Amino acid sequence: MTASNIVERVAVDIAGRGYDILVGPGLIERAGAEIRERFGARRLVVVTDENLARCHLPALQASLDAAGLRHDTVVLPAGEKTKDIHRFPDFLEKLLDFGLERKSMLVALGGGVIGDLTGFAAASLLRGMDFVQIPTSLLAQIDSSVGGKTGVNTRQGKNLVGAFHQPRLVLADLGALRTLPPREFRAGYAEMVKYGLLGDAEFFAHLERLRGLETADRPVLAAAIAHCCRMKAEIVAEDEREAGRRALLNLGHTFGHALEAETGFGDGLLHGESVAIGMVMAANLSVKLGRSASGDLARIWAHLTETGLPVSLDGLPGAPFTIDRLMAHMGHDKKVVDGKVAFIVMNGIGRAELVKDVTPETVRSVLAEFGAI
Secondary structure, three states: OOHHHOOEEEEEOOOOOOEEEEEEOOHHHHHHHHHHHHHOOOOEEEEEEHHHHHHOHHHHHHHHHHOOOOEEEEEEOOOHHHHEOOOHHHHHHHHHOOOOOOOOEEEEEEOHHHHHHHHHHHHHHHHOOEEEEEEOOHHHHHHHOOOOEEEEEEOOEEEEEEEEOOOOEEEEEHHHHHHOOHHHHHHHHHHHHHHHHHHOHHHHHHHHHHOOOOOOOHHHHHHHHHHHHHHHHHHHHHOOOOOOHHHHHHOOHHHHHHHHHHOOOOOOOOHHHHHHHHHHHHHHHHHHOOOOOHHHHHHHHHHHHHOOOOOOOOOOOOOOOOHHHHHHHHOOOOOEEOOEEOEEEEOOOOOEEEEOOOOHHHHHHHHHHOOOO
């Protein structure tokens, strides 16, 4: 086996519910064999979207057929709006129409939207079913498919209704990334930068030297994905339900989710793009609080800009945004404690911390500097 074909294994060590993340090429074609070997002859329902159904579903179905696994498929519209809470009941009933039993298993073939939605369905149906994640976007492979966070969006905000429900297996196929539009790849890369900023300064420096991963060789890309998965696996094993350290994974998300809500969770602002802007805002806040040097902010701004990610509100649909509306969205954030919004800030690159005493005036000054009115 050549270096470019090696599959990396990352173990998520949660008592009684641990699982493997496999990172490498050809995993969609091997999915049936992996599932059959680990879980036996289970009845499966594959959930995917219209875009993935065209490019990856045939290979997955052939793999399941070859392994002798009975399976059905639900194909949903592509895009964040599929995660709307008002669409969720219809999705559950489509799944129930297949006559599911508790031993049945759901398989999420797609990006973060499909993974979050399928995971929440698995947590809800029959009071809990097994599911497998086959993430097809960079963002999903390094972040949303790992750790068991599932959920749907409401008009008040993103992922405010959901559950912690761990997958049984994650298959991160590098080949799926070849079909990603460049913008989608860059959006996922923002979450990779996040891992360096919150807990690994050397990894961020490594990404700076690479100047992004769009043209990286397969072993380099696989190593970076596996590194992010190991970081998240370690954090999740320590703090599965986000009572402490896991909150650091939300670096940039408090600002970013507010922007997503204000732009209507549409294609005008992808989740990773909102995180990129949110991380720059969080770095700005960190400087204002005296926790980071202005040079750190400059490095973050420069790297995100160099890799083609947005770092300002200019050109976003609906801009200019009002400070009051963005603040209102933040008030619905899951990190609100005793009525106050908590923020993830950086004590320099690679050292993040949850801070609960940021004044509204300071937050408003950050938003104003980015063009909110």
